[in-house]
């Protein structure tokens with residue numbers, strides 16, 4: 001991967017680490033993505049939902065928006081691409097990641113490329129990526145083709161081994177994902193901005209806090 005070939009710099013890539021507990025394997029993988037982005041010449045911003053949790057998203061706009069939510073929305077709006085890293089829980093992505101995505105508005109991220117990574121005990125964690133792909137589509141995002149699943153049945157706090165048969169190609173896949181993010185960030189520029197085409201097919205964001 002050559003960072004200078006990629007069209008998305010200088011806009012940072014926003015990495016969401018979607019585990020609720022500090023020191024998670026999800027965070028370890030998010031840190032790995034950060035290092036690979038830097039090696040590719042990209043800038044990054046990491047939001048760890050364990051370190052900076054968000055309040056539950058409710059409907060409507062009655063409650064004042066928390067400072068952390070405002071900040072995340074700015075980070076999302078200014079990002080050139082996103083990477084969502086989630087633990088796999090019961091065959092899907094985490095609740096805290098969904099809550100964070102529910103705080104975002106289509107206008108902030110529509111048309112931006114997204115890379116998906118799930119972290120689980122086994123390859124069943126691939127389902128979390130598949131489910132996130134549907135969420136990304138609803139938000140108008142463009143998922144890159146390469147996703148990554150990091151497995152390992154160790155205990156909390158263990159570092160996932162990149163030397164197991166399942167994980168051996170994780171870095172190669174992350175690098176390919178980063179390359180695809182860069183290529184698509186330029187190609188999808190025309191899809192961004194106010195949601196003229198309403199990927200949601202409904203104007204409910206206008207009725208809520210967005």
Ligand SMILES: Cc1cc2nc3c(=O)[nH]c(=O)nc-3n(C[C@H](O)[C@H](O)[C@H](O)COP(=O)(O)O)c2cc1C
Pocket residue numbers: 019021023024025026027087088089090091092119120121122123124125156157
């Ligand atoms: C409630 C719960 C459900 C889980 N369900 C799955 C699952 O369906 N598939 C899987 O591969 N791993 C599953 N796991 C294992 C986690 O995905 C695994 O521990 C992962 O590494 C998350 O770790 P982290 O919180 O340290 O990031 C589950 C763990 C918990 C706590």
